[in-house]
Amino acid sequence: MSALNVLGTALQACSFDPLTGFYRDGCCNTDAHDHGTHVVCAKVTADFLAYSKQRGNDLSTPRPEYRFSGLRSGDRWCLCVNRWLEALQAGVAPPVHLEATHAKALEHVSLEQLRAHAL
Numbered sequence: 001m002s003a004l005n006v007l008g009t010a011l012q013a014c015s016f017d018p019l020t021g022f023y024r025d026g027c028c029n030t031d032a033h034d035h036g037t038h039v040v041c042a043k044v045t046a047d048f049l050a051y052s053k054q055r056g057n058d059l060s061t062p063r064p065e066y067r068f069s070g071l072r073s074g075d076r077w078c079l080c081v082n083r084w085l086e087a088l089q090a091g092v093a094p095p096v097h098l099e100a101t102h103a104k105a106l107e108h109v110s111l112e113q114l115r116a117h118a119l
Contacts, residue, residue, distance in 0.1 A: 003029055004103040006111055014041035014100040015076035018069060028078040028102045036080040037108070041100035043119060046073040048087055048094040057083065076100075081108040088113060095119045 003011040016026040020041075022034040028041050042048070049060045049071060059077070062070040071077055076097065085108060087093040096117050105114065 003027070005099050006101045006103055006106055006114055007098055008103070009099065011102055012097075012099040014078050014097060018071065018075055018077070020076065020078045022078065028100060030102055030104050037082065037104060038078040038080055039102035039105045040079045040081050040084040040109075040114075041076060041097040042079045042084060042094040043076050043097065044071050044073060044079075045092070045094045047092045049073065051087055051090060051092045052083065055083070055086065081105045085109055085113075088117070093117050 005011045011027055013026045014020050014028050019026060021027050021029055022038040023029055028039045030037060030039050044059070052059050059071045062068060084093055096114050096119065098114060098118050101114060
């Protein structure tokens with residue numbers, strides 16, 4: 001069975017450039033091995049990247065040893081749902097691509113919260 005998005009339809013790809021997802025398959029797929037629950041497909045913003053760095057998760061600095069070129073404002077990325085929720089509470093939540101956000105996100109945030117930040 002295919003993964004579902006928060007709208008109840010087939011999960012769409014989030015990004016292939018940069019290549020995202022816990023499994024680096026371009027989608028916000030998840031399972032029991034994904035302890036961070038990387039299920040929110042977001043279009044990152046400069047404010048969010050600065051916030052994430054301040055919270056200890058630097059997503060903008062390249063890490064060649066992990067084949068990670070660093071994110072720039074406008075890139076799509078599968079975010080940990082709890083980090084997105086923290087950013088929401090801090091007023092810096094990036095916009096969300098609903099069709100590419102895994103249904104598992106609804107265990108942590110409401111569809112209304114996601115819709116309010118939909119692309």
